[in-house]
Every structure is written in C-alpha cells, then in structure tokens.
Amino acid sequence: MLKRIFLLLKxxxxxxxxxxxxxxxxxxxxxxxxxxxxxxxxxxxxxxxxNALFWIVVxxxxxxxxxxxxxxxxxxxxxxxxxxIRPEELILAxxxxxxxxxxxxxxxxxxxxxxxxxxPVQDISTFIMVSFLAAGAFSACLTLVSAMAGKSANAxxxxxxxxxxVILPVLMVAIKAAGNAAxxxxxxxxxxxxxxxxxxxxxxxxxxxxxxxxxxxx
Amino acid sequence: MIYSIPMAWLGDISVQVxxxxxxxxxxxxxxxxxxxxxxxxxxxxxxxxAMRGGNRHNDIxxxxxxxxxxxxxxxxxxxxxxxxxxxxxxxxVNDPKLNGSAVSLLIYMAYFVLxxxxxxxxxxxxxxxxxxxxxxxxxxxxxxxxxxxxxxLHPGNGGNPAFGEYDLSNSMKxxxxxAVLGWILIGFWIAGLRAKSKILNHQLTEE
Numbered sequence: 001m002l003k004r005i006f007l008l009l010k011x012x013x014x015x016x017x018x019x020x021x022x023x024x025x026x027x028x029x030x031x032x033x034x035x036x037x038x039x040x041x042x043x044x045x046x047x048x049x050x051n052a053l054f055w056i057v058v059x060x061x062x063x064x065x066x067x068x069x070x071x072x073x074x075x076x077x078x079x080x081x082x083x084x085i086r087p088e089e090l091i092l093a094x095x096x097x098x099x100x101x102x103x104x105x106x107x108x109x110x111x112x113x114x115x116x117x118x119x120p121v122q123d124i125s126t127f128i129m130v131s132f133l134a135a136g137a138f139s140a141c142l143t144l145v146s147a148m149a150g151k152s153a154n155a156x157x158x159x160x161x162x163x164x165x166v167i168l169p170v171l172m173v174a175i176k177a178a179g180n181a182a183x184x185x186x187x188x189x190x191x192x193x194x195x196x197x198x199x200x201x202x203x204x205x206x207x208x209x210x211x212x213x214x215x216x217x218x
Numbered sequence: 219m220i221y222s223i224p225m226a227w228l229g230d231i232s233v234q235v236x237x238x239x240x241x242x243x244x245x246x247x248x249x250x251x252x253x254x255x256x257x258x259x260x261x262x263x264x265x266x267x268a269m270r271g272g273n274r275h276n277d278i279x280x281x282x283x284x285x286x287x288x289x290x291x292x293x294x295x296x297x298x299x300x301x302x303x304x305x306x307x308x309x310x311v312n313d314p315k316l317n318g319s320a321v322s323l324l325i326y327m328a329y330f331v332l333x334x335x336x337x338x339x340x341x342x343x344x345x346x347x348x349x350x351x352x353x354x355x356x357x358x359x360x361x362x363x364x365x366x367x368x369x370x371l372h373p374g375n376g377g378n379p380a381f382g383e384y385d386l387s388n389s390m391k392x393x394x395x396x397a398v399l400g401w402i403l404i405g406f407w408i409a410g411l412r413a414k415s416k417i418l419n420h421q422l423t424e425e
Contacts (some may be wrong), residue, residue, distance in 0.1 A: 141356075144348075144352060145349075145352075145375060147347045148332065148348060149332075149334050150350050151341055151344075151345045152332065152335040152336045152345075153335060153337075154335055158331065158332065158335060161328050161331055161332075162328045162331075162332055162349060164324075165321050165324040165325040165328055166325060166328075166352065166353050166356045167356075168321050168360065169356060169359050169360040169363055172360075172363075173363065175288070198365065200359070203355070203359070207351070207352055207355060211348040211351060212348075214269050214344050214347070214348055215344060215345060217346050
C-alpha cells in the first residue's frame with residue numbers, strides 16, 4: 001500500500017510540475033498578495049496584525065493550491081484509477097502531495113513577509129513548527145473539501161464556501177499558537193496548542209480516510 | 219411517530235412556565251443551543267445511514283434535520299441577542315460562544331449551498347452526507363476548543379458566576395431540565411414531520 005501511495009505521489013508531482021507556469025502561478029499569487037498587504041498597510045507595527053495577515057495569506061494561497069488537485073485529472077484517468085487502486089490510497093497520496101505543496105508555499109510566504117512587512121516573530125523555530133503543523137491540517141481539510149466540491153459544477157467557488165467554516169477551529173488554534181510564538185512566550189506555557197494542532201491533523205486525515213471512498217464511488 | 223405525543227406534552231411544560239425576569243431567557247435561549255446541537259447530531263446520524271445504506275429517505279431526513287437545526291440556531295441567536303442587548307449593552311459582542319454559533323450556522327449554510335449545487339441526486343446524497351459528517355465533527359471540536367482559546371462573557375465562563383451557583387434554584391432546575399429535553403424532542407418532532415412530508419412528496423412525484 002505504501003508503495004502504491006508513493007507511486008501515486010510521484011504521478012501527482014509529475015502532473016503538477018509538468019506545467020511549470022501553473023506551479024509558478026501559486027508563488028506569484030503569494031507574492032502579489034503579500035505585496036497588496038504591504039501597499040495597503042504601508043507598515044505593520046503590531047505583531048498581532050502581522051500574524052493575522054500571515055495566516056490569511058496562507059489560508060488563501062493554500063486554498064488556491066489545493067483547489068486544483070481534483071481538477072487535474074480527466075475522466076479516463078479517473079476510470080483507470082478506479083479499477084487499479086483503492087480510494088484510501090488515492091486520498092492519502094493527494095493529502096501528502098498537497099501537504100508538501102502547502103509547505104513549499106509557506107516556505108515562500110515567510111520570507112516574503114519578512115522582506116516586505118518586517119519580522120516581529122521572536123521565537124522563530126516554534127513559529128515555523130506551528131505553521132508546518134497548521135499546513136498539514138489545512139491541506140488535509142481542503143483536499144477532502146475540494147473532493148466534495150469537485151462533484152458540483154462550480155468547484156472553484158464552492159471549495160472556500162465549504163472549507164472556510166470547517167477550517168476555522170484549526171485557524172484559530174494556529175493563530176493563537178503562532179501569536180504566542182511571535183510574542184516570544186515560553187513554549188512550555190502553551191505547549192498544548194501545537195498538540196491540539198497535531199491532533200487536528202490526525203482527526204482530519206482519519207475522517208478523510210473513511211469518508212473519501214463514499215465520495216469516490218460514482 | 220409514537221414518541222411525538224409525550225414529546226409535545228413535555229414541550230408544552232417548557233413553554234408555559236415562565237418567570238418574568240430576564241433569567242427566563244434561560245428556558246429559551248440556552249435550551250435552543252442544546253436542541254440545535256442535538257438536532258444537528260441527528261442530522262449527522264441520518265447522513266451516516268444515508269451514506270452507508272444509500273437510502274434516499276435518510277438523505278431527506280438528514281436535510282430536514284439540518285433545516286430544523288438552522289431554525290433553532292437562528293432562534294437561539296435572536297433570543298441571545300435580545301438578552302445580550304440588555305445585559306452586556308450590545309446585541310453582538312466578541313464572544314467565543316457567539317462566534318461558535320455563527321460558525322455553526324455558516325457550516326450548515328454551506329451544506330445547503332452544496333446540496334443546491336450538485337444536481338445528480340445520488341451524488342448529492344453521498345457528497346452532502348460526507349460534508350455533514352465532516353462538518354459536524356469539526357463543529358464539535360470547535361465548540362469544545364473555544365473556551366481554551368478565549369474567555370467568554372457567558373455566565374459560568376471566564377470567572378463569571380454561572381446561573382447555577384446563585385440563581386438556579388431547585389424549582390428552576392425542575393423546569394430547566396425538562397425544558398432542555400422538551401425542546402430537543404420538539405426539534406426531533408418538527409424535523410421528523412418535515413422529513414415525513416418531504417418523503418411523501420418525493421414518493422408522489424416519483425409515481
């Protein structure tokens with residue numbers, strides 16, 4: 001099973017990176033969003049505003065990235081997959097791939113923020129750890145939701161509508177934990193927040209594992 | 219529908235006994251939330267059934283339960299806003315419970331949007347059932363997590379005394395718990411009736 005997931009992962013990556021302009025567009029999206037923030041705010045003085053902006057940009061750019069994961073394939077491919085692999089393998093592969101993609105996006109967002117909006121974050125390693133954990137929950141949640149939205153005629157418009165209310169608990173925990181890290185608080189005083197984020201990852205992946213086969217069946 | 223008669227009766231009690239103070243809102247506002255969550259839980263159970271069994275009727279039931287839950291949610295928010303206007307001075311304050319309720323309404327609005335935008339009925343059943351289950355789990359997590367993230371203005375949170383400590387006398391408890399139960403059962407009753415009429419409608423149009 002792991003081997004097949006790995007193969008699927010490779011296939012996903014091949015599809016994604018075959019069209020370099022599309023992958024590049026994700027990063028351009030991030031940079032232009034950050035630039036819009038930079039020009040609208042001129043300068044961000046408080047760490048709280050910085051943090052909130054950062055998470056909004058991350059949320060929108062990861063939505064943008066994950067959105068396409070079920071639109072890439074054509075009907076023939078879907079039929080082929082349907083006969084050769086189990087749906088659980090497919091969703092795990094997609095989640096993993098989207099996780100990697102979101103991590104790359106975050107790795108691009110953080111320097112862009114530092115460059116344009118300054119760096120108020122004091123505890124950088126914890127901040128990065130929190131954003132990596134949140135990225136996992138974001139990508140898993142959005143992958144499942146985009147699979148649902150993909151069943152309708154308007155997948156691009158529906159994914160945020162379905163995803164944002166559901167993702168809100170993750171976002172709130174992430175903002176709180178990242179805000180604490182930005183303020184330079186001791187990790188020991190809020191260690192439970194990263195644990196909650198990790199738990200979110202597990203819960204969402206488990207739910208996707210059980211729900212996706214039903215989505216996929218038709 | 220056997221359970222509808224004792225249910226309506228219990229509901230009657232909850233409606234009739236009113237203390238003419240602001241605390242009487244306890245019977246309406248607080249019980250609304252219990253009822254909303256219970257009805258949403260019912261909706262999720264029917265979604266699970268619909269997903270596993272592929273029975274269209276369970277899909278209709280899940281939808282109607284969600285509609286009823288939305289109704290309770292709106293009433294809960296309205297009664298809460300009335301109450302908050304007098305006690306906190308504003309109908310909407312930045313309170314985790316208010317935000318939680320707003321999110322739950324958003325989630326179910328999204329659920330209806332999803333239902334509306336998928337045309338194939340079988341596909342709609344599967345997709346909306348999956349979303350319903352997923353969203354309900356996240357909603358429960360959100361409600362469970364909120365207090366950890368932010369203090370609430372609500373009685374019993376963030377150093378505010380709960381009603382239970384001072385005001386909730388035994389006689390009120392005697393009304394409050396049946397009221398919770400009554401509203402939950404009324405919720406199930408309304409949802410059941412709605413589902414029934416929809417199912418009949420569905421059968422009629424199919425024939």
